[in-house]
Amino acid sequence: AQGAGYSAASADTDRDGLTDAQEAALGTNPASADTDNDGIPDGDEVFHEVFDTRTNPARPAGTWAGGWDIHIAADAGHAAFTLHVSSDPTLRDTDNDGLPDGAERQLATDPRATPTDRDGQPYNPLVINQNPLQLHVAASDLDGVVGPGQTFSYTSTVTTDGQPFGDGVLQVNLPSALGGTAPRYPLPLSHAPVRVTNALTVGAGAAAGPIAISSQARARLSGSGAGGWEWSAPAGTTIPFDASAGPQALGMAPGNDGYLLAALASAHGKQNEPGNIDLRALPGGGSQLADDDSSNTTFLRGATAPSVACTSDGRCMTVWDHYDNCNVVSFDSLVINDAGSDPDLNGDGRRDLELNVYYQFDGQTEQQLKPFPNIPWTFESLNQGALVKFSGLNLPFCGGVTIRVGEEDGDGVDKAPQAMHFTPGSSGSSAINYVISDGDSHESVTLTMSATSIHTYTVAGAINRSSAAPVTRQFSLPSPSFSDLFAQDFRPVVASDGQNFLVVWERVAQSGNAATVRLLARRFSADGTALSNEIQLASYSLDAPPASPQSVTFIDLVWAGDRYRLAWKSTSNGAIHLNDLVPSNNSFTVSELAGANTGQANGTINSLEGPRLAYDPLNHRTLLAYADAAGQVQGRLFGSGAAQPFTISPHGAQPRIAYSPVWRG
Known part of the structure; x- marks a missing residue:
């Protein structure tokens, strides 16, 4: 079972104005500021008593909101x-009239809107209202x-009752007989009514019988698309600027009826530090941590x-790189080198030791390693000169661990001052000689331990709805057969053909x-199931690799129709390379487009940004x-x-581009 995400440090975990106790009584999610994703924070949606959460426990503030x-x-x-x-x-549409509660509130309170529907009823979340967005269809036949073989026209007309709608999208669903x-078509609803006419031809082999054509119009009221982030100046020491603190720490992809934004959110200015992959739905404000x-x-x-892409039914895949903090x-x-003057406890005429191994995870208390439940020590009594080899005696850890050895006798445990510390990047075998002194005797043992430098920099993904609701939690992107422990993976990007996903990343060995x-x-499929093994697309060599593991390739990826x-x-x-990846069975045919090599100036990973792509599906x-090296933003179409070069801006850096279905460019 999955429990509610309460914070142990705050009486209002999601800071939506409702205390966690109030959310428990209402049945809302204490970890989501907008439980039903209707665009209204939970605390704004329901009349409630206000509590001062700065005190412990929270106390009534004497007001209601x-x-x-x-x-x-x-x-x-x-x-x-x-x-x-x-x-x-807890309900996106309380009265089930087809208008989300957030839309009904905006229609009732926005001074630009008419607060009543066409029947004269005030917009009310508890009363059924007429939808101001109306769709009418007609056929010429x-x-x-x-x-x-016959051709006819099918016209969709969208009206708004004069309400302040922003631009929307019209989708016409055609049966197989008509293709x-x-x-989808843009709806510039500031100039409503909007008419879209399709010229349709019945297929030559169409069978007799009824066919169904339908249209769907989707739009939002102007001003209802505010994002879910705001900038707060960091307290204390200033965070040094690097590439991860700049605009590139944000990905955005359109879902079926909205956008999902993904950001690397961190209070630290470098990799290998705490941070989260934070998802926000636009509009609505739904939030989720992908990692x-x-x-x-x-x-x-x-x-x-992070990079994010969505299928046509609104399932979005977010991918990112991170540091595996475990080993x-x-x-x-x-080996018992010297048992000192310890007595013979097992009656075999030889001195013996009762040894304990102690481990301490970073930031936690020290514990005794006890792999054998029937003895009080880590190992059975061991004689002078004993050699014990272990098989399968392992200690997993995250962050770091310190290993010490102690010997137990009648007056307690004496621990050796020597200690061995392991980190996620530790690799190889270490033989540590521990010398234990109890005041009148010295014992010496050698403990040999090893750790393998694992694939510490790796890539992962998660599947969420465009509302940020989780579909498939975090999973690894590389193939399970991957075994090159000295290679590291960085900078994944993802695109979708409308049904499935393709992820591309770099591996530096x-x-x-x-x-x-x-x-x-x-x-990967729309639910995150792997549909292929790893496929190599390109490779190159570096004569002077960076001193520490890091990304050395800029990558961008789009779906270009076929x-x-x-x-x-x-x-x-x-050199900028532009490759076409044409699907072929479970692989791709890879070819390079002429004219992509721009001669962009050399630079370092902190000061140079790579190429960006956008695809125009209509043309x-x-x-x-x-x-480029002169500080201009260049484009190639x-x-x-042949490729058409042109200057986008005479000054600039780090361009971001996207196709606009409204302006068709």
């Missing part, structure tokens, strides 16, 4: 009055009977921004003063954007002909 006012106009025999209403914080597609790291114990933050100590052998960099890809398109560039080489064009 939440809910909103609805103004009822006067009519014959009735004076105007104001009604204070609340909505159900009046009798409704068409034959194979079986679901094209499952036991409060920054098992994994620490990476150095690059395993293996106990290999123990260092050997001496050189390193080999490989770009790897792996396909193929994936990959842009990448080494941090030590000016089947891909835009490549990058900053790839379509049916």
Whole structure:
């Protein structure tokens, strides 16, 4: 069972204005400020007593808050009055009239909106209202009977009752007889009504029988799309600026009816420190942590921004790199060099020792290792000169662990001053000679332990709805057969063909003063199931690898209609490569597009940004954007002909680009 996410340090875990005790009584989620994802924080949605959460325990503040006012106009025999209403914080649409509670509140309170529907009813979350967004459809064939090869027009008209809607999207769902597609069109609703006409031709082989065409219009009221983050100046020591503190620490992808934003959120300015992959839904404000790291114990933050992409049904995959903060100590052998003057306890005529091994995880108390439940010590009594070899005696840890040895006799336990400390990056075998002194005798033992430098920098992913609701929790991206312990993975990016996902990342394998960099890809289903093993797309060598493990390749990836398109560039080489990845069985045919090599200036990972891609599905064009050595933002447009170079801006750096379905560019 999964418990509620209460904080032990705060009476209002999600800071939505309701105490955790009030949320328990209401049935809301204490770890989510907007339980039902309707755009209204729980504390604003329900009328409640306010508590001062700065005290322990929280105390009544003497005021009430939440809910909103609805103004009822006067009519014959009735004076105007104001009604204070609340909505159900566990239901997105309390009265089930098709209007989310957040929309009904905005229509009732926004001075730009008309506060009543077309029937004159005030917008109220407890009363059924007419939806101001109306969709009307009509076909040019009046009798409704068409034959194979016949062409007719299908018109969708969207009206808004004069309410202040922002731009929206129209989707037309066509049956197989008319092509079986679901094209989408922008709705500039500030100029409503909007009409979209489709010229449709019945397929030559269409069978007789009824066919169904449907349209869906989706839009939001203007001003209802505020993001879920705000900037707070850090207290205390200033965080040094690096690439991870800049704009690249944010990814954003459109879902089925909204956007999911993913950010690397950290109070630390470098990798291998605590941090979270924070997801926010836009609009609505739903939030979720994508990474499952036991409060920054098992994994620490990476150095690059997360990447996110969504399928056509609103399932979104977020990918990121992080540092595996765990390792395993293996106990290999123990030798009794000198048993000192300890007595013979087992009656074999030889001196023996009763040894304990103690371990202390970083920041925790020391404990005795007791692998054998039937004896009080770590090992059975061991004679002078004894050699014990162990098999399968392991101690997993996260963060770090210190190993010490002690000997127990009648006057207590005497511990050796020597200690061995292991970290996640520890590798190799260590033989430590522990010398134990109890005042009148000295004992000496040698304990041999080993640790393997694991694949410490790795990549992971998670699947969430565009509302941020989890679908599949954190999972590893590399193939299980991956065994190169001296290689590290960085900077994953993800794109979707509408049904599944493709993830590309870099693997850096260092050997001496050189390193080999490989770009790897792996396909995943919409629920995160791996559909392929790792596929190598490209590789190159570095003669001067960085002193510490880090990303050395800039990568971007888009779905380009019938193929994936990959842009990448080494941090030590000016060439930008643009590759087409055409699906072929469980792999890809990889080819390089001419004209992509821009000669971008060399630089370092902290000062140079890589290429960015966006795809125009209407005109089947891909835009490549990058900053050149002269400080200009350049673009190259790839379509049916030769690449078209042009200057996007005479000044700038770190460009970010996206296709706009509203402006079709």
